[in-house]
Amino acid sequence: MKKYPIGFLVRDGEKQTTKEVERSIKEVEEPRKSVVEIYFSTRNMTLSYYNDMFNLKVGDLVYVDGKLEGLGGRVVSVNYSFKIKLSEYKRVIAVIDTTLYGEFYLAGSHVVSFNEKIIPYEKVIRWFKAPNTDEEEFIEGNGENRFLLEDLGTMEISSQIADRGFNYYNENRVKYISIDKGKGKAIVEGSEIYELEFEYEYQNGEIINLNCSCFCSYPCKHQFAAMLQLRETLDMIENNYAHEYASYFAAISKNKYIEMALGKNDIGKIILEV
Template identity: 40%
Template sequence: MQSIQTDAICLPIPDIYLAEVRFDNARETGTFIVEHMELSEDDLVYVTGPMQDKVGTVIDVIYHCKIRPSKYERVVAKIDTDLYGKFIPLEHLWVTFDRPCMDKDKMRLWFLSPLADGECVDTNGFTPFPLHDLDSFPISYIRAQRGESYYEEHRVVYICLDKSKGYAIVQGSEYYEVTFTYIDGKIHDIVCNCYCEGYCKHEYAVLLQLQDLIGHWMLDYDSNYRESEYMAAIDKTVAWNMSVSRRQKEIIRLTEDSYEGFIIYED
């Protein structure tokens, strides 16, 4: 555990303390209990209570004080905003084949509180179809059109494929989670946690984005995927806002030469 220096006395950070958190979107500030978690100023967090769906920024920590636990809501998660590794620029996305860099559990917190509703399960049954033939996907024409608009508007802000299991975040009126299975060129199931009955525009947008990504890596990066059995992509604007623009102590280098571009962070 880290320690703090006060008047030449080194004190350990206590297991329970207070943090003041600002919620920019809501223009509100509150004080929250922190338990068994190390926080510093500028860390991004989620909390319990009325602001549980908002990302908050820590603006102060109060380590040594008297706390009445029943008076405060709590910090429930710290968002890991670090991105280390190689990224290939592809249109509005940065793509990586390094599993530790952007795994699903880490990236979910960029968009959704751990207290938010989780993934859904579809019990209606599903007939697998080739990804290259989206006419086989049982979705209405209107929803497919809306899904195509979502894809063109870059609303699929995160997508990953870990062996056969896929996961994506789509930005609609809120962030929605889409899970799918992709084996031997076929989609074997897909489900979104939105409230739409039947198949939805979020799922269709994800299928179009997956088509696009696979089309590029099959041409240039198939060996990378076969080696790692993992691929993830993040929207460049999201990566900049959540990670790159927040880094002050590291040297950030971004080079881009066709598809050979990558980002390197150095201490």
């Protein structure tokens, strides 16, 4: 019998359109030029930046270019009346979308969503790292490496690296993993944030073309950790939520989920249901 037969279910015409989900889709607002002050807690400093890409509000979390590139900062003031010499200012380059609404299912060390609008990769990756600003060009090979998710021995990974990957998995360093119609993505936290991609063939349980942004030329610990997490999460889904899973799931670590869900709020109410 095949394991993980989930993925065959089709649920047309049953799209979730709850108010929560609608709220999770941030309205695209017209940008409004401003000069903003941004506080960087890791440096305990506040600096001014020019913004012409977003409609920024006090409290927004953002990334900037310049010396503090890569560090997240919080907007502490927004000024619309200004006259500045542009060459003297660095800019706001991204806003971190921290909204988190919708239905989540507990799945071991992670929480899972089956709605692609709730925790899409493009949103979650900004919780961990700034967008790439260099003009570096990335090239992928298509070597068609394949192995069975059920039998990671077929992954051709050395035992030392597998051990380290196992530790990463145990330490809950696979922060995010998702599959969208067979295309998989994962975020693993090592000495920095690594992004992984793969394909999953649910008919035969094969993983194809797994790659990692650490650019190892051999299967790395991040890849092994991600595959262990994928197995755990698919097991959880299969055993508990198979009827919810059509062709998409995304899972984030519970810690990150709690940090994002509760982070901005000092007061409020939490309702837990079973």
